[in-house]
Amino acid sequence: MQDPDDDFLYQPNRARGERLDPALRRMVLAAGGVSVLVILVALGWSGFRTTGFGPPPVINPPDTPLRVVPDDPGGLVVPGANIPIMSGQSAAPGAPQLAPSGQAPDVAELDQAAGLTQPPAPAAPPAAAAPPVAPAAAQTPAVPAASDVPTDVQLAALPDEPSAAATWTDLQKKYPDLLVGKKPVIIPAVVNGQSVWRLRISGFPSAQAAKTFCGELTAKGAQCAVAAF
Numbered sequence: 001m002q003d004p005d006d007d008f009l010y011q012p013n014r015a016r017g018e019r020l021d022p023a024l025r026r027m028v029l030a031a032g033g034v035s036v037l038v039i040l041v042a043l044g045w046s047g048f049r050t051t052g053f054g055p056p057p058v059i060n061p062p063d064t065p066l067r068v069v070p071d072d073p074g075g076l077v078v079p080g081a082n083i084p085i086m087s088g089q090s091a092a093p094g095a096p097q098l099a100p101s102g103q104a105p106d107v108a109e110l111d112q113a114a115g116l117t118q119p120p121a122p123a124a125p126p127a128a129a130a131p132p133v134a135p136a137a138a139q140t141p142a143v144p145a146a147s148d149v150p151t152d153v154q155l156a157a158l159p160d161e162p163s164a165a166a167t168w169t170d171l172q173k174k175y176p177d178l179l180v181g182k183k184p185v186i187i188p189a190v191v192n193g194q195s196v197w198r199l200r201i202s203g204f205p206s207a208q209a210a211k212t213f214c215g216e217l218t219a220k221g222a223q224c225a226v227a228a229f
Contacts, residue, residue, distance in 0.1 A: 107118055122183040142214075151210040152202040152227040154183065161186055171222060200227060 066121045155171060158164040168184045185200045204210035207226060214224035 010017070085213075149206065150202070151199045151204045151207045153204065153210045153214050153226050154198055154200045154227045155184075155198075156199045156223060157191070158199065159194075159196060159197045161197050164199045167199055175217060175220060175222060178213070 035177075084191050108117070156164065156167050158167060159212075163188045165184075168186075172179050182201050183203070187197055187198045187200060189196050204213065210226045214226060217224040
């Protein structure tokens with residue numbers, strides 16, 4: 001005999017309303033069971049007990065060190081890195097001390113080296129006994145005075161030797177009384193980079209005699225000067 005409820009499941013248009021398909025209902029129940037199972041497994045894994053949740057898990061660090069200094073790190077080796085002055089550590093314990101002060105400079109010696117002052121004069125040695133003066137073998141001849149040295153006078157300076165000779169001839173014609181017995185001296189020279197010929201008269205016994213002669217000659221209109229060299 002057929003159950004009235006089963007007939008109701010296959011008749012969705014009845015007045016009591018529609019019901020789920022059996023296959024769909026089984027799928028829903030299976031999904032719900034799987035969800036419950038996942039929740040239970042998660043709770044058990046996280047420490048669920050009959051009395052409640054337990055303490056959170058503690059993760060301890062490994063027993064081995066995380067970083068180890070290598071025996072040979074390589075790289076640049078700084079010379080003298082082990083010296084205390086390079087490492088920044090004091091060589092001796094205690095408060096730091098200043099280095100001894102240097103030698104003070106000798107200002108007077110520096111001034112002498114720079115030429116600003118003169119060094120002190122050395123002490124004079126004790127005077128020794130003067131040696132006996134040897135007698136002179138012969139007396140030195142007296143040096144003649146500057147006024148007694150033979151002197152020349154210069155009459156002109158010409159650009160060439162023929163001009164100097166022609167000038168002498170003209171002077172003899174104009175001043176025969178003063179130039180009688182005189183002999184000319186024509187000397188080449190260089191003045192301001194140019195060659196000249198000096199017309200001179202020599203043989204005056206002194207500078208005063210040469211000066212007197214030039215005074216007489218210039219008084220008559222000629223040129224004359226005592227030669228300084």
